Amino acid sequence: MDSRELLKIAEEARFNAYVPYSKFRVGAALLTSDGKVYTGCNIESASFGATNCAERTAIFKAISEGEKKFVKLAVASDNSDKNQPTWPCGICRQVIVEFADDIQIITGSSKGDIIEINIKDLLPHYFAKGDF
Template identity: 45%
Template sequence: MDTGTIVDLIERCQKAKAHSYNRYSNFRVGAALLCQDGTIYTGCNVENASYGLTICAERTAIVKAVSEGHRMFTAIAISSDLVHEFITPCGACRQFLVEFGVDWEVFMTKPDLTYKRMKTGELLPLCFVPEALEKDRVNGPA
């Protein structure tokens, strides 16, 4: 992936956090998802008084893309307001990311636009992937 695309993705995720609905945690998160065809979808976290119903920025961006017919992704960038640490996806988001492959890029950023790059599968080692549902089981295949 070229540097210009990475910078664009990181800038878009930084802008996306401005739309965050974070009245409970005051923790803004933004995401920008790059589809294989070059389309970019952004997302932000949307909190809920019932905390378990909160939706993370990464999942918001993926749901937007999937709802428009996209299933193949190249990269996602995520941002928050953390100054000294790179934002990382939560466990639920890591599982959500590997649903669409274990070998695409995740750019975890800081507000100064620096980033750390990892593959989805690196973020969730020994992950449970869709192919696992096709493996032999005690009672035979599904």
């Protein structure tokens, strides 16, 4: 699957977001090594610590279904309509690298500019399993 198509799926996934507080919808689409796609959206809670980002929702969904190998993760938000990138937050970056330390992150707009970057470039010197 090409990156533009994966980003389009992420853009669609944002419409499932539950965002009564921020009103900022985010969607994610995670591509596995065998071609399956798992989507996620951000889900907010009045107890903000219980809020979950779209990227982690997609990853946890895939892991819970037995998936272990990921190649691409597309992230989109309402900013995608303005051709602006949406980057994973710090917590998501750490979770992403935990499960896929060589994954490509895709953001931008399926109708405009696309940015692709490796997770290692977004989170250099990350904390890894072998560090403890």
